[in-house]
Amino acid sequence: KYQREYRERRRLFNLVQELRGNIRVLCRVRPALDFEENDVVVRFPQDGAVELRNAKGREKSWEFDHVFKSDADNAKVFEQVSDLCTSILDGYNVCIFAYGQTGSGKTHTMEGPEHDRGVNFRALDRLFANMRERNHGGEWEFEVQVTLLEIYNEQIRDLLADKAKQQQQKKLEVKAGKHGMHVPGLTMVTVTDHTQVLRLMKLGKKNRSVACTDMNSHSSRSHSMLSTYVLARNTLTGEEARGKLHLIDLAGSERVSKSGVQGARLTEATNINKSLSALGDVIQARANKQGHVPFRNSTLTYLLQDSLSQDSKTLMFVQVSPVKTNAEESFCSLNFAARARTVELGKASKHTSKTG
Numbered sequence: 394k395y396q397r398e399y400r401e402r403r404r405l406f407n408l409v410q411e412l413r414g415n416i417r418v419l420c421r422v423r424p425a426l427d428f429e430e431n432d433v434v435v436r437f438p439q440d441g442a443v444e445l446r447n448a449k450g451r452e453k454s455w456e457f458d459h460v461f462k463s464d465a466d467n468a469k470v471f472e473q474v475s476d477l478c479t480s481i482l483d484g485y486n487v488c489i490f491a492y493g494q495t496g497s498g499k500t501h502t503m504e505g506p507e508h509d510r511g512v513n514f515r516a517l518d519r520l521f522a523n524m525r526e527r528n529h530g531g532e533w534e535f536e537v538q539v540t541l542l543e544i545y546n547e548q549i550r551d552l553l554a555d556k557a558k559q560q561q562q563k564k565l566e567v568k569a570g571k572h573g574m575h576v577p578g579l580t581m582v583t584v585t586d587h588t589q590v591l592r593l594m595k596l597g598k599k600n601r602s603v604a605c606t607d608m609n610s611h612s613s614r615s616h617s618m619l620s621t622y623v624l625a626r627n628t629l630t631g632e633e634a635r636g637k638l639h640l641i642d643l644a645g646s647e648r649v650s651k652s653g654v655q656g657a658r659l660t661e662a663t664n665i666n667k668s669l670s671a672l673g674d675v676i677q678a679r680a681n682k683q684g685h686v687p688f689r690n691s692t693l694t695y696l697l698q699d700s701l702s703q704d705s706k707t708l709m710f711v712q713v714s715p716v717k718t719n720a721e722e723s724f725c726s727l728n729f730a731a732r733a734r735t736v737e738l739g740k741a742s743k744h745t746s747k748t749g
C-alpha cells in the first residue's frame with residue numbers, strides 16, 4: 394500500500410513538472426561575512442523575490458521559483474530539489490547547475506562542508522534510500538554508476554583517475570552513443586551505498602588538487618561535474634528505465650576585464666566564457682524555439698546535449714553575494730538566470746523501453 398501511495402505521489406510530482414516544463418531557477422543568497430556586514434544591499438520584498446541596490450543606487454528586483462535567504466542551510470535547500478534528483482529512477486535526465494561569480498557559494502551549495510553536506514552527497518544518499526524503499530517487494534533492480542570530471546580549457550579531465558591513469562588516457566572526448574552522450578575511457582564506478590560515494594568525492598577532490606598550484610583560482614576557472622547513471626529494471630515485466638543526473642558546479646561567471654589578461658590566463662578566460670556563453674546560447678535557442686540549438690559550441694553543452702533537451706529536467710541555482718562590492722556581478726547573474734527561467738523545455742517524457 395505504501396508503495397502505491399508513493400508511486401501516486403511521484404506520478405503527481407512528475408505531472409506538475411511536465412506542466413511547468415520550464416527551467417526552474419532557485420536563487421540562493423549567501424550570508425555576509427563578518428567584514429561585509431555593513432555593506433549588505435540585498436532585500437527580500439516577498440516570497441520568491443530578491444531585490445538588490447547597486448553602488449549607483451539603482452534598485453531592481455527579480456522573481457524565481459524559490460529564493461533562499463542567507464539563513465537557509467543545505468538541508469533546507471535540498472528539500473527543494475530532492476524529488477527532482479530521485480526522478481531519475483523513473484527514467485528522467487536531470488541537470489542541476491550552480492551558477493554565479495566566484496565566492497557566491499556555488500561549491501557550498503553543491504559540495505558543502507562536512508557538517509552540512511551539499512546537493513551532491515544528499516542526492517546520492519536520497520537515491521539509495523529511495524531505491525531501498527521501492528525495492529521492498531524485490532520488484533525493481535537498480536544499477537548505479539558515477540563519474541566525476543572537470544572541464545578546464547574545454548578539456549575533460551577524469552577526476553576518478555589518478556595521475557598515472559590520467560597520463561595513459563587518450564584525450565577524453567564527448568561522443569554520441571546508444572544511451573546518449575558519453576565520454577569513452579572515462580572512469581565509471583558502480584556504487585551501492587553512500588559511503589562509497591563519499592570516498593569517491595574525496596578521491597576526486599584529491600585528484601583535482603594534484604597538478605594545480607592554486608586550487609582556488611583553478612576551481613573558479615573550471616566546471617566540475619558529478620554524474621550518476623541509473624538503470625532500473627523491473628524483474629516482473631522486464632521494463633527498463635535509464636536516467637541520469639548531472640550535478641554541475643560551474644566556473645565563476647565574472648566577466649574578465651579586457652585589460653591585463655594575457656597568455657595562458659587569456660586562453661583560460663576565453664574558454665570559461667566559451668562554455669558559459671554556449672550554455673546561455675543553448676538556453677536562449679530553446680527559449681526562442683529555434684530549430685538549431687548550438688550544443689556543439691562547447692564541451693559542456695555537447696556533453697549535456699541529451700540532458701538539456703526537450704525531454705529532460707533542468708534546474709539552476711543562481712548564487713549571489715549579498716553585498717555592494719559584488720552588486721554589479723550579482724545583477725548580471727540574476728539577469729542571466731531570469732532569462733533562463735522563461736525557457737520552455739517542452740514536455741518531459743520517460744526513456745522507457747521494454748525488453749525480454
Ligand code: ADP
Nearest residue numbers: 423424493494495496497498499500501502712
Ligand atoms: P564559489 O564556489 O561560488 O566560488 P564558495 O562556495 O567557495 O563560492 O563560497 C565562498 C565562501 O563563502 C566560502 O568560504 C563558503 O564557505 C562561504 N559560503 C558560501 N555560501 C555559504 C552559506 N550558504 N553559508 C555559509 N557559508 C557560505
Ligand code: MG
Nearest residue numbers: 499500612613
Ligand atoms: Mg567554487
